[in-house]
Amino acid sequence: MNHTIKLSIFVLAASAPVLSIQAQELRLSGGYNGSNVSEAGPEMWVGRAGYQFGADVQLGQRWFLQPGIHLQVRNLNYTLAGTDANGNPTGTNTEFKYTDRSLRVPIMAGLNLMDPAKDPAFNVYLLGGPTALFLLKADLDNDALDIQTSKSQWYLGFGGGASFSFLFVEAGYDVAMSDVFSGNGFQTDPKVNQFRVLAGLRFRLAQ
DSSP: OOHHHHHHHHHHHHHGGGSOOSOEEEEEEEEEEEEEESOOTTTTOEEEEEEEEEEEEEEESSEEEEEEEEEEEEEEEEEEEEEOTTSOEEEEEEEEEEEEEEEEEEEEEEEESSOGGGOOSEEEEEEEEEEEEEEEEEEESOTTOOOOBOSEEEEEEEEEEEEETTEEEEEEEEEESSOSBSSOSSSSOOOEEEEEEEEEEEEEOOO
């Protein structure tokens, strides 16, 4: 088994005893992710639409812990400026695409604004905490550059959501604590913050 998958399973299992379990939910979701590049550099990095899908377990009631594991596909573009033999810009730029696939492992703490013990049909919640990305595969459509994507990346995020019956929607923003690339051929290492919008299904587990 891939060592990143083993690590992800260990993190999820270790987090389970943190709260006394009065209620449990399994949440299956999928949706959109985007990238906000804060240090684009000379390569003029920009984010493109990506996607993710996976599962979370919600442990607790009013206050809860929500660990999860998701497959994330992230897309970026960068631009290579054209120059002549003297190094002067020619005005002709070439755009390249970068894609990475990672296991996204968030461990969020949250608060339901309405007490779940009263079984409301509709609820709103806030959450925040750390997230780790473990690289599975990365592709760059420029064979002239040899780049290395970091094997693990770390984020600190916050967000919120709403649940109605067996459905929920959630949105969040993750601030990058580490670089995407390690030992690469680019002039700068972009800081890539992430945002996401998810929708999914809630399943009540045995209490």
